[in-house]
Amino acid sequence: MNEASVADSALLRRVALSSLLGTAIEYYDFLVYGTMSALVFGLVFFPDSDPAVATIAAFGTLAAGYVARPVGGIVFGHFGDRIGRKSMLVLTMTLMGTASFLIGLLPSFAAVGVAAPILLVALRVIQGVAIGGEWGGATLMVTEHAEAHRRGFWNGVMQMGSPIGSLLSVAVVTVITLLPDESFLSWGWRIPFLVSLLLLAVGIYVRLSVTESPVFEAARKEAAGNAPRVPFVEILRRPRTLVLACAVGIGPFALTALISTYMISYATAIGYHRTDVMTALIFTSLTGLIAIPFFSALSDHVGRRLVMVAGAIGIIGYAWPFYALVDMRSQAYLTAAMVIAQLIQSMMYAPLGALFSEMFGTTVRYTGASMGYQLAALLGAGFTPLIASALHAQEVSRTPLVALAAGCGLVTVVAVWRISETRGTDLTTV
Numbered sequence: 001m002n003e004a005s006v007a008d009s010a011l012l013r014r015v016a017l018s019s020l021l022g023t024a025i026e027y028y029d030f031l032v033y034g035t036m037s038a039l040v041f042g043l044v045f046f047p048d049s050d051p052a053v054a055t056i057a058a059f060g061t062l063a064a065g066y067v068a069r070p071v072g073g074i075v076f077g078h079f080g081d082r083i084g085r086k087s088m089l090v091l092t093m094t095l096m097g098t099a100s101f102l103i104g105l106l107p108s109f110a111a112v113g114v115a116a117p118i119l120l121v122a123l124r125v126i127q128g129v130a131i132g133g134e135w136g137g138a139t140l141m142v143t144e145h146a147e148a149h150r151r152g153f154w155n156g157v158m159q160m161g162s163p164i165g166s167l168l169s170v171a172v173v174t175v176i177t178l179l180p181d182e183s184f185l186s187w188g189w190r191i192p193f194l195v196s197l198l199l200l201a202v203g204i205y206v207r208l209s210v211t212e213s214p215v216f217e218a219a220r221k222e223a224a225g226n227a228p229r230v231p232f233v234e235i236l237r238r239p240r241t242l243v244l245a246c247a248v249g250i251g252p253f254a255l256t257a258l259i260s261t262y263m264i265s266y267a268t269a270i271g272y273h274r275t276d277v278m279t280a281l282i283f284t285s286l287t288g289l290i291a292i293p294f295f296s297a298l299s300d301h302v303g304r305r306l307v308m309v310a311g312a313i314g315i316i317g318y319a320w321p322f323y324a325l326v327d328m329r330s331q332a333y334l335t336a337a338m339v340i341a342q343l344i345q346s347m348m349y350a351p352l353g354a355l356f357s358e359m360f361g362t363t364v365r366y367t368g369a370s371m372g373y374q375l376a377a378l379l380g381a382g383f384t385p386l387i388a389s390a391l392h393a394q395e396v397s398r399t400p401l402v403a404l405a406a407g408c409g410l411v412t413v414v415a416v417w418r419i420s421e422t423r424g425t426d427l428t429t430v
Contacts, residue, residue, distance in 0.1 A: 246371075253379075256345055270326075
């Protein structure tokens with residue numbers, strides 16, 4: 001290997017590490033909120049409501065962050081396509097870390113009344129805007145530095161940030177839930193949010209050390225002022241690609257919500273202790289940590305579509321056994337059910353980074369990939385806990401939850417069937 005190749009490999013590893021750490025930190029912040037929505041926010045910010053209503057209200061604030069994600073995709077995508085990927089990544093991380101830290105300082109409803117949930121929603125929206133721009137930039141930095149035949153592999157490395165962030169959030173929350181209930185509700189729940197400030201400092205330091213995407217730099221020089229002035233408008237002129245990207249992602253995001261955020265509420269309601277659920281989530285995150293890079297690399301060899309459709313068909317068939325295992329009220333069955341579901345989810349989720357990057361041209365890629373991903377997150381994960389809570393409150397049965405999971409998997413199957421294989425696509429000619 002010559003010196004140039006060694007330098008390129010070292011740069012790619014640094015870019016992948018930067019994207020991995022940044023994504024892990026931002027997903028930690030985002031997922032801690034989801035966990036606390038299930039465990040504590042209903043009691044702290046909506047104490048006068050019926051418990052079921054309080055849970056639905058707490059998941060409503062969770063959904064607010066997902067509603068804001070497409071806005072972040074548009075805003076940061078615009079400047080990421082016009083100015084560059086790197087600067088937007090530093091800004092998104094700063095916003096996310098700051099918002100999370102401030103959530104940890106919020107007064108309760110008992111202290112300031114209705115201002116408390118209003119402030120909570122406002123900070124959740126800021127979180128949503130930030131993460132709306134994070135994933136697209138992190139993915140493109142890796143994709144546009146990598147060789148065509150290894151884009152899936154390197155995206156898998158970057159997307160390990162999601163399970164690492166989940167694992168980190170679950171580990172911290174698990175420790176905090178060991179506190180007595182009174183201490184947990186009064187101050188313990190704040191600790192995971194306050195830790196965000198330390199993680200932010202580490203992430204910013206790493207992100208400042210990488211270089212801009214070479215594919216973007218080349219496209220900017222070639223465009224010479226002729227690049228789309230508003231990338232989002234350019235995408236809407238031919239919306240089919242955006243619609244299909246969004247539909248492809250609904251299955252994996254819905255399953256993520258059902259096996260993480262909503263499962264905490266569901267399992268504790270049928271008799272599991274919250275520590276048992278958090279322990280199962282640790283094994284689930286560890287499974288994703290292994291499965292995501294594996295299935296991402298596999299998509300380099302057999303194609304993105306085959307891996308994703310296998311996962312989508314998997315959840316259609318597994319939806320009923322999943323809830324049947326959980327309903328056995330056994331720690332072992334709960335853990336097994338969630339680990340299997342995570343394997344299926346990883347098959348659908350792992351190829352998304354490479355797939356979305358290969359579906360859009362360079363001058364609109366940040367906007368297009370971000371919007372496809374964030375709209376899928378909004379529809380698949382943002383509203384799923386809210387819908388699941390409402391369905392389960394009306395009919396205490398697993399049937400509507402099974403139908404919800406299987407239906408989202410079917411959407412992904414149909415969407416994958418309608419797109420062309422993108423593996424190995426020349427990014428400069430899309």
